[in-house]
Amino acid sequence: MESAAVMPARIVQLGLAFRGAKTLLSAAELGVFTALAEGPLDRDTLAKQIGIDRRGARDFFDALVALGMLERDDQGRYGNTPETALYLDRHKPTYIGGELEHFNAYVYPHWNLLTQALRTGKPQSGARASGHYSALYADPATLESLAKGMTGGSLLVAKALAVRFPWQDYKTFIDVGCAQGCLPVLIAQAYSDIAGGGFDLPPMKPLFEDYVREHGLSQRLQFFAGDFLQDPLPTADVLVLGRVLHNWDLATKKMLLKKAHEALPAGGALIVYERLIDDDRRVNAPALLASLNMLIMTAGGFDFTGADCIGWLREAGFRDVRMEPLTSEVSMLIGIK
Amino acid sequence: MESAAVMPARIVQLGLAFRGAKTLLSAAELGVFTALAEGPLDRDTLAKQIGIDRRGARDFFDALVALGMLERDDQGRYGNTPETALYLDRHKPTYIGGELEHFNAYVYPHWNLLTQALRTGKPQSGARASGHYSALYADPATLESLAKGMTGGSLLVAKALAVRFPWQDYKTFIDVGCAQGCLPVLIAQAYSDIAGGGFDLPPMKPLFEDYVREHGLSQRLQFFAGDFLQDPLPTADVLVLGRVLHNWDLATKKMLLKKAHEALPAGGALIVYERLIDDDRRVNAPALLASLNMLIMTAGGFDFTGADCIGWLREAGFRDVRMEPLTSEVSMLIGIK
Numbered sequence: 321m322e323s324a325a326v327m328p329a330r331i332v333q334l335g336l337a338f339r340g341a342k343t344l345l346s347a348a349e350l351g352v353f354t355a356l357a358e359g360p361l362d363r364d365t366l367a368k369q370i371g372i373d374r375r376g377a378r379d380f381f382d383a384l385v386a387l388g389m390l391e392r393d394d395q396g397r398y399g400n401t402p403e404t405a406l407y408l409d410r411h412k413p414t415y416i417g418g419e420l421e422h423f424n425a426y427v428y429p430h431w432n433l434l435t436q437a438l439r440t441g442k443p444q445s446g447a448r449a450s451g452h453y454s455a456l457y458a459d460p461a462t463l464e465s466l467a468k469g470m471t472g473g474s475l476l477v478a479k480a481l482a483v484r485f486p487w488q489d490y491k492t493f494i495d496v497g498c499a500q501g502c503l504p505v506l507i508a509q510a511y512s513d514i515a516g517g518g519f520d521l522p523p524m525k526p527l528f529e530d531y532v533r534e535h536g537l538s539q540r541l542q543f544f545a546g547d548f549l550q551d552p553l554p555t556a557d558v559l560v561l562g563r564v565l566h567n568w569d570l571a572t573k574k575m576l577l578k579k580a581h582e583a584l585p586a587g588g589a590l591i592v593y594e595r596l597i598d599d600d601r602r603v604n605a606p607a608l609l610a611s612l613n614m615l616i617m618t619a620g621g622f623d624f625t626g627a628d629c630i631g632w633l634r635e636a637g638f639r640d641v642r643m644e645p646l647t648s649e650v651s652m653l654i655g656i657k
Numbered sequence: 658m659e660s661a662a663v664m665p666a667r668i669v670q671l672g673l674a675f676r677g678a679k680t681l682l683s684a685a686e687l688g689v690f691t692a693l694a695e696g697p698l699d700r701d702t703l704a705k706q707i708g709i710d711r712r713g714a715r716d717f718f719d720a721l722v723a724l725g726m727l728e729r730d731d732q733g734r735y736g737n738t739p740e741t742a743l744y745l746d747r748h749k750p751t752y753i754g755g756e757l758e759h760f761n762a763y764v765y766p767h768w769n770l771l772t773q774a775l776r777t778g779k780p781q782s783g784a785r786a787s788g789h790y791s792a793l794y795a796d797p798a799t800l801e802s803l804a805k806g807m808t809g810g811s812l813l814v815a816k817a818l819a820v821r822f823p824w825q826d827y828k829t830f831i832d833v834g835c836a837q838g839c840l841p842v843l844i845a846q847a848y849s850d851i852a853g854g855g856f857d858l859p860p861m862k863p864l865f866e867d868y869v870r871e872h873g874l875s876q877r878l879q880f881f882a883g884d885f886l887q888d889p890l891p892t893a894d895v896l897v898l899g900r901v902l903h904n905w906d907l908a909t910k911k912m913l914l915k916k917a918h919e920a921l922p923a924g925g926a927l928i929v930y931e932r933l934i935d936d937d938r939r940v941n942a943p944a945l946l947a948s949l950n951m952l953i954m955t956a957g958g959f960d961f962t963g964a965d966c967i968g969w970l971r972e973a974g975f976r977d978v979r980m981e982p983l984t985s986e987v988s989m990l991i992g993i994k
Contacts, residue, residue, distance in 0.1 A: 328744045337678035339946040346772040373778030376952040386942035407665045435683045441710030605723035609676040615713040
C-alpha cells in the first residue's frame with residue numbers, strides 16, 4: 321500500500337497543533353501554574369482554585385500532563401514541572417507567561433484571519449493595522465496586555481543581552497521601543513556604573529516608571545517620551561532596537577536605522593535584536609511565522625534575515641557590523657558609528 | 658544562571674504552535690497543494706493561481722518549506738513533498754485535506770472559546786451543542802463541510818480496518834454514523850462478496866448515495882436513514898461505531914452499545930474505533946485534546962481509554978472483547994454477541 325511508505329502523520333500532527341497550543345494558553349490565562357506554586361493539588365481543589373467546572377477539569381489537567389506542562393503524582397495530584405514552576409508562576413521574576421496571555425487574548429484569534437490577510441495583503445488587526453502604536457496604546461487594557469506581553473517575550477533575550485555585550489565600555493544607553501523597561505532594568509542591575517533608560521510613546525510612561533521603581537532603579541533609568549516616526553531619537557552611547565524593525569515596512573526600517581546613526585556619538589553602538597530568518601529562508605519556521613504575524617497585525621511589517629539587516633546597517637553608515645546569537649531563537653546585530 | 662539549566666524553549670514552542678498549524682490549514686483552504694499537483698511553480702505563478710496577494714506570498718510559501726510541507730528547488734520554485742502530493746491534492750482519492758478544511762473553518766475558531774468551555778462546562782458551538790446532529794445537519798454548507806471532514810479524517814483508519822478485520826467471515830455490515838460512506842466503500846472495494854451500507858440521519862442520504870455511486874458500488878451499499886437516539890439500529894452481521902461514542906455522555910454511550918447488541922445476530926460482531934486515551938491518561942496528548950474538543954463542541958461528549966470501553970462493552974453483553982491498533986493514533990475494540 322502506498323500509505324505504508326508515505327505517511328500523513330506529520331500533516332495531521334501539524335494541522336492539529338493549535339489544540340495543544342491553545343490548551344497551554346488557556347492554562348496561562350486561568351493561572352494553573354501560579355495556583356500550583358505552593359505545591360501539588362488534587363483535581364477538585366485545583367479546579368476550584370482556578371475557577372473551572374468539573375466537566376472538563378480532568379481532561380484539561382491530564383492533557384497538560386501529556387503535553388509535558390504538568391506532572392501528576394501517584395496520589396493523582398497535579399504539580400508544576402521544573403520549567404512551568406520557574407517560568408509560568410506569575411509571582412516569580414522569571415515569569416514569561418505575559419507573552420502567552422497576550423497570544424491567548426490577541427494573537428490566537430487574529431490568526432483565524434490568516435487566509436484573509438494572505439488574500440488581501442492587508443492587516444486584520446484594527447488599531448494596530450494603522451501602523452501607529454499610538455492608536456493601539458489608546459486603550460489602557462490593550463496597552464497593559466501588550467506591555468506585559470513584551471516583558472514576557474523579552475526577559476530571556478534581555479538576560480542574554482545583559483551578559484553578551486561589553487556594557488563596561490559604555491556610560492549610557494537607551495532602549496528604543498522599551499515598553500515596561502524589561503531590558504533597561506536587567507542591564508542596570510548587571511552594571512552599576514551605567515545609566516540610561518527607555519524611549520517609547522507617552523502612554524507607556526507610567527508603566528515604565530512603575531516597573532523601574534519596583535526594581536529600585538529610578539535614580540539611573542529615565543523615560544524618554546516620543547514618536548520615532550516623527551521625532552529624532554534621543555542620544556546615548558548605545559541604542560537598542562529590539563523587535564522593533566520587524567513591525568515596519570522597508571522604508572521605515574531604513575529611516576529608523578538612519579535616525580539611530582544620527583543620534584549616536586562617534587564610536588557609539590547600535591544593537592538590533594530580532595528573531596532572524598535563516599539566510600536561505602528554509603529552516604527557521606518560527607521566524608517565518610513571526611513574519612506572517614506581521615502580515616496579519618501591521619500595514620507593512622515583515623521579518624528578515626541577518627544578511628538583509630547587515631546590508632541595511634551598512635547602508636545607514638554603520639561599520640564593524642557583526643552578528644551574534646542571544647538565545648536559541650533570537651540574534652543581535654551590532655554596528656558602530 | 659537558573660535559566661541555563663531549566664529552559665523555556667518547550668513552553669514557547671508549544672504556546673506558539675497555533676501559528677504553524679493555522680498556516681497549514683490556510684494552505685489547505687487555499688488549495689496550495691492541489692495547485693502544485695502538475696509540478697513545481699515559481700512564487701508569482703503559485704500566488705496568482707491560489708489567489709493571494711504578493712505581500713505575504715514569499716513568507717507563506719517559505720514557512721511551508723520550513724514546516725516540511727513544501728519543497729523549494731534551486732530555481733526558487735515550490736513543489737509538493739511526497740506526503741503533501743499524496744494526501745493534500747484534492748483530486749487524488751487519498752486526499753485527507755477535507756479534515757484540515759473542516760479544522761480551518763470550524764474547529765480552530767471554536768477553540769478560541771476553550772477557556773469559556775472550561776469555566777462553564779458548557780459547549781460553545783451553537784447548533785452542535787444541542788447534542789442533536791439534526792440541528793447541525795440542517796445547514797447544507799455545514800453538513801457538506803462536516804461530511805467531507807469526516808471522510809478526510811476516516812480514510813486512513815478505514816483503509817486499516819478494511820485490512821485488519823476478518824471480513825471474509827461475514828456477509829453483511831453497516832457503518833453506524835457513516836457520513837459520506839468512506840468506510841463502507843473501502844470495505845466493499847476490498848471484499849467483493851460482502852454487502853451492507855451506512856446508517857445516518859436522513860439529510861446525509863444524498864451525500865452518501867452520490868459518494869457510493871461515484872465509486873460504482875450502488876448495487877451493494879445502501880443508506881439506512883434513522884436517528885440512533887430514537888430508533889433501533891438496523892441489523893447486520895457486523896456493526897461499526899467509529900468516532901461516534903466520543904460525541905455523547907456516558908448514558909448515551911451505554912445506550913448505543915446496548916442498541917448495537919440488540920441489533921446484532923448471535924455471533925455478530927461490533928467494532929468500535931476511536932482515538933483512545935492511554936489507560937494511565939498521561940501519554941496520548943492528541944486523544945486528551947480530542948476530548949477537550951468534545952467539551953467545546955458537545956453537551957456531554959468525552960473521549961475515553963481502552964479499559965473504559967472494554968468495561969462498557971462487557972456490561973452491554975459482548976464477549977471475547979479485544980483491542981487492536983489501526984493507525985498510530987486510532988485503535989479498534991471488537992466484541993462478539
